[in-house]
Amino acid sequence: MTSRRDFLSASGAVLMGAAMVSRVQAASLPEAVTQSDPATMPPLLPSNGRPYNPVVTLNGWSLPWRMKNGWKEFHLVAEPVVREIAPGMKANLWGYNGQSPGPTIEVVEGDKVRIFVTNKLPEHTSVHWHGQILPNGMDGVSGLTQPAIQPGKTFVYEFVARHPGTFMYHPHADEMAQMAMGMMGFWVTHPKNPGFMPVDRDFVFLLNAYDVEPGSYTPKINTMLDFNLWTFNSRAFPGIDPLVVRKGDRVRIRAGNLTMTNHPLHLHGLNFEVTGTDGGWVPKSARWPEVTTDIAVGQMRAIEFVADAPGDWAFHCHKSHHTMNAMGHSVPTMIGVDHKGIAEKITKLVPDYMVMGDKGGSMGDMEMPIPDNTLPMMTGQGQFGPIEMGGMFTVVKVREGLARNDYKDPGWYHQPPGTRAYEWTGEMPAAASAPVKPDATSAAPSGAAQPVFNIKRGGVHEH
Amino acid sequence: MSSYSFMRRTVLGVALTLLLGGCATFSKDGGFDSVAQIAEARLGKTVRPVRSSDDARAIDASIKNLLAKPLTADDAVQIALLNNRGLQAGYAELGIAEADLVQAGRLHNPGFDFKHITQGADTIIERTFTMSLVNLIMLPQASRLEQQRFEAVKLQVANQVLRLAADTRKAYFEAVAAQQSVLYAKQVNAAAEAGAELGNRMARVGNWSKLEQDREQVFYADATAAVARAEKESVMAREKLTRLLGLWGDETQFQLPERLPDLPARPLQVKDAEAFAINNRLDIQAARQQTASLASSLGLTRTTRFINVLDLGYVRNTDSGLPRATGYELSLEIPIFDWGSARVARAEAIYMQSVNHLAETAVNARSAVRESYLGYRSAYDLARHYRDNIVPLRKQISDENLLRYNGMLISVFELLADAREQVLSVNGYINALKDYWVAQTDLSAALGGNLPANLSNKE
Ligand SMILES: [Cu+2]
Numbered sequence: 001m002t003s004r005r006d007f008l009s010a011s012g013a014v015l016m017g018a019a020m021v022s023r024v025q026a027a028s029l030p031e032a033v034t035q036s037d038p039a040t041m042p043p044l045l046p047s048n049g050r051p052y053n054p055v056v057t058l059n060g061w062s063l064p065w066r067m068k069n070g071w072k073e074f075h076l077v078a079e080p081v082v083r084e085i086a087p088g089m090k091a092n093l094w095g096y097n098g099q100s101p102g103p104t105i106e107v108v109e110g111d112k113v114r115i116f117v118t119n120k121l122p123e124h125t126s127v128h129w130h131g132q133i134l135p136n137g138m139d140g141v142s143g144l145t146q147p148a149i150q151p152g153k154t155f156v157y158e159f160v161a162r163h164p165g166t167f168m169y170h171p172h173a174d175e176m177a178q179m180a181m182g183m184m185g186f187w188v189t190h191p192k193n194p195g196f197m198p199v200d201r202d203f204v205f206l207l208n209a210y211d212v213e214p215g216s217y218t219p220k221i222n223t224m225l226d227f228n229l230w231t232f233n234s235r236a237f238p239g240i241d242p243l244v245v246r247k248g249d250r251v252r253i254r255a256g257n258l259t260m261t262n263h264p265l266h267l268h269g270l271n272f273e274v275t276g277t278d279g280g281w282v283p284k285s286a287r288w289p290e291v292t293t294d295i296a297v298g299q300m301r302a303i304e305f306v307a308d309a310p311g312d313w314a315f316h317c318h319k320s321h322h323t324m325n326a327m328g329h330s331v332p333t334m335i336g337v338d339h340k341g342i343a344e345k346i347t348k349l350v351p352d353y354m355v356m357g358d359k360g361g362s363m364g365d366m367e368m369p370i371p372d373n374t375l376p377m378m379t380g381q382g383q384f385g386p387i388e389m390g391g392m393f394t395v396v397k398v399r400e401g402l403a404r405n406d407y408k409d410p411g412w413y414h415q416p417p418g419t420r421a422y423e424w425t426g427e428m429p430a431a432a433s434a435p436v437k438p439d440a441t442s443a444a445p446s447g448a449a450q451p452v453f454n455i456k457r458g459g460v461h462e463h
Numbered sequence: 464m465s466s467y468s469f470m471r472r473t474v475l476g477v478a479l480t481l482l483l484g485g486c487a488t489f490s491k492d493g494g495f496d497s498v499a500q501i502a503e504a505r506l507g508k509t510v511r512p513v514r515s516s517d518d519a520r521a522i523d524a525s526i527k528n529l530l531a532k533p534l535t536a537d538d539a540v541q542i543a544l545l546n547n548r549g550l551q552a553g554y555a556e557l558g559i560a561e562a563d564l565v566q567a568g569r570l571h572n573p574g575f576d577f578k579h580i581t582q583g584a585d586t587i588i589e590r591t592f593t594m595s596l597v598n599l600i601m602l603p604q605a606s607r608l609e610q611q612r613f614e615a616v617k618l619q620v621a622n623q624v625l626r627l628a629a630d631t632r633k634a635y636f637e638a639v640a641a642q643q644s645v646l647y648a649k650q651v652n653a654a655a656e657a658g659a660e661l662g663n664r665m666a667r668v669g670n671w672s673k674l675e676q677d678r679e680q681v682f683y684a685d686a687t688a689a690v691a692r693a694e695k696e697s698v699m700a701r702e703k704l705t706r707l708l709g710l711w712g713d714e715t716q717f718q719l720p721e722r723l724p725d726l727p728a729r730p731l732q733v734k735d736a737e738a739f740a741i742n743n744r745l746d747i748q749a750a751r752q753q754t755a756s757l758a759s760s761l762g763l764t765r766t767t768r769f770i771n772v773l774d775l776g777y778v779r780n781t782d783s784g785l786p787r788a789t790g791y792e793l794s795l796e797i798p799i800f801d802w803g804s805a806r807v808a809r810a811e812a813i814y815m816q817s818v819n820h821l822a823e824t825a826v827n828a829r830s831a832v833r834e835s836y837l838g839y840r841s842a843y844d845l846a847r848h849y850r851d852n853i854v855p856l857r858k859q860i861s862d863e864n865l866l867r868y869n870g871m872l873i874s875v876f877e878l879l880a881d882a883r884e885q886v887l888s889v890n891g892y893i894n895a896l897k898d899y900w901v902a903q904t905d906l907s908a909a910l911g912g913n914l915p916a917n918l919s920n921k922e
Contacts, residue, residue, distance in 0.1 A: 214866075214870060326872060327870075331872075332671065334665070336668040336670070337668055337670060338664050338668075342660050342661050345657040346657050346875065349650065349653060349657075353878065356868075356869075368869035369866055370872075371863060
């Protein structure tokens with residue numbers, strides 16, 4: 001499926017085949033490079049045009065371009081794709097150039113950008129360049145600023161990337177369906193001066209969400225808020241790559257939110273500053289130190305920190321349902337419910353039945369068959385056991401002595417002796433050890449321990 | 464009366480008695496053999512009248528033997544044929560008819576009249592020996608009529624045997640299915656009970672509201688009512704069968720198998736069903752026999768042509784839903800006579816009445832065969848649909864739901880609700896299967912009590 005893997009090889013050098021270049025030049029349309037591997041691709045170092053420090057797209061890649069008469073030309077192809085959300089689950093999505101989200105477009109402040117957009121979807125589309133200040137007719141709102149791009153047609157967008165910063169692109173035509181199907185991509189406009197706010201590692205990803213019925217493949221596009229897959233770049237933990245950084249690196253993470261709710265992104269072990277918003281870079285004096293930054297719907301944020309603390313640091317959305325995969329939203333709470341005698345009755349009718357949830361929501365490392373193409377609700381193994389996380393969760397791995405462009409997963413962090421929480425094996429005071437168990441009287445103050453039918457309340461309802 | 468006439472009468476009477484005496488005796492089997500033959504040929508079953516305590520003992524022994532293990536449909540039919548008192552009462556009709564026949568073949572006892580009159584000094588003695596002349600003249604005809612009636616009773620009794628067999632078979636399937644339905648109702652109830660119990664415990668620890676708890680409770684209460692209803696229906700079905708089997712006392716503890724016989728691999732393809740029915744049905748045989756005997760009793764002997772009574776008023780029905788069977792021959796030919804003179808106009812009317820009655824019987828029989836075959840086929844298809852589609856799909860849904868429960872996508876209550884649905888589908892199959900066996904019995908009844916030999920469809 002990958003047509004231009006060599007392009008994105010470890011060196012990061014862009015090696016366009018000569019034959020291919022001459023062919024597409026003859027056709028006057030840049031090659032539409034595609035990618036289907038869901039892994040994080042190394043940064044795409046610019047081989048021509050203005051120099052810049054490239055970004056790393058989490059579980060994604062950046063789109064190569066060609067220079068033509070002073071224009072930086074890209075070719076996006078809107079098309080149906082199959083995206084692996086995490087190992088064991090694939091989704092039928094719509095995206096660009098083989099993937100959803102589409103490739104990151106990286107340009108430099110002042111670049112004249114020409115983007116060819118070919119529509120291979122079964123319906124019309126358009127591309128809106130979210131956050132760009134550009135001529136009205138290039139804004140990509142079908143009906144309002146341009147006719148929609150009909151299936152099979154190619155449109156050209158041309159504008160100057162005037163402001164450095166963090167942007168996105170997505171359709172503004174049947175966008176409810178098209179964004180629910182995964183039509184989106186990241187856009188970075190680098191500053192003209194590569195020395196402006198330089199960082200050692202610059203990660204980008206989009207926050208997106210899908211509602212894929214367990215056992216199915218295609219998102220339910222009419223879902224409004226009750227999504228069951230919360231993802232970074234259409235990947236759910238444990239399918240999300242770690243953010244690997246070298247100790248002492250200055251790290252930037254940029255995220256854009258194309259879901260229908262906000263996401264408080266929270267980083268453990270390191271504090272950061274919000275250095276960029278939708279409108280551009282935040283002056284130093286106005287930056288907020290934070291460990292959690294809420295990214296509202298349609299917003300973009302850039303945060304920065306110095307990776308001064310080695311370790312495996314959790315980095316996740318703080319809405320706890322967003323660090324779960326598909327789960328039943330109307331499953332009743334079973335905590336504390338005694339199943340004695342009932343489980344046997346149920347097993348007679350449902351032979352493979354197993355009591356779950358009576359001690360909490362955790363399934364621990366229980367391994368039971370679940371529907372096809374469905375991710376376990378919470379999963380991922382760490383060096384000390386199940387991490388019990390899914391969705392918008394990953395790990396920032398800070399390690400000493402990595403090479404500058406080394407993004408390879410270094411494995412689990414080995415904590416120095418004596419720096420890990422440990423089990424108390426000393427004397428145990430008797431009172432403190434008694435487990436707290438809700439009993440009938442405290443948990444059901446209305447006296448529900450008695451047969452509930454007999455409850456009579458006083459007042460006007462008494463006949 | 465003179466002594467001369469007395470002499471004449473005596474001579475004539477003796478001669479007639481000698482002439483007719485031979486055909487007016489009781490048969491050895493009392494007319495039962497033909498009934499037994501029909502039962503044997505069509506049902507493969509033994510029938511036996513109870514005429515002595517030996518008979519009763521023998522029947523008791525075979526019934527005990529059959530009751531020793533769970534009954535099959537065939538066992539049930541056999542027991543009913545031996546033990547049903549209504550049928551035994553029907554056998555008595557045979558004896559009555561034969562007695563009438565024998566009686567009709569005998570001369571009335573002659574009368575002897577003796578008068579001794581004293582009139583003054585005169586004494587008049589008058590001796591009269593009388594014999595019924597009418598009786599004498601009508602004797603051959605009465606005999607023939609009683610013979611016909613005897614034949615008709617044989618057919619009636621045979622028909623009663625066939626009807627009892629069919630009724631028993633149907634009652635048997637109903638009873639087995641009803642008993643199975645009780646099991647399934649209990650399973651549904653068990654699921655509801657588990658849900659209700661869990662709901663109570665959830666409410667007790669504060670995880671559920673009274674509303675949710677009540678919902679599970681009421682479901683359980685409904686399921687309990689359904690068990691009671693199923694049990695009542697099962698008792699009714701079993702008692703109906705018990706009555707047909709003629710059982711009482713300890714014998715009512717008979718066992719039924721746990722399940723209905725399986726659906727046969729293929730439905731019967733009855734190609735020449737109508738022709739088979741015309742040749743096989745006892746009602747048609749009876750009507751044909753009546754027509755034939757009318758012909759002879761009306762003295763219609765000279766055949767001029769034949770008519771096929773099935774052509775009378777028969778309209779081709781092409782949209783009956785069944786493919787038209789082709790290539791079968793079906794005829795029921797009856798002679799039509801050259802009536803000749805006005806004297807036999809009345810005979811003609813009577814005969815034609817009988818012919819039309821026969822034709823009507825045949826047309827109705829054909830319709831009944833088509834109808835019951837259609838009913839049979841749709842019952843088969845429905846049962847197969849349940850077996851091959853609905854039940855496996857329900858099972859698959861249950862399997863998928865368990866996967867969803869494992870993934871904490873649905874709750875145990877949905878699992879229980881689904882288990883109930885699955886059970887109800889299986890019960891739906893039981894009912895469809897029962898309908899199939901009932902329909903098969905109806906088809907065989909419409910064909911005259913048995914299925915064509917080449918279509919034996921052992922259950
Ligand atoms: Cu979130």
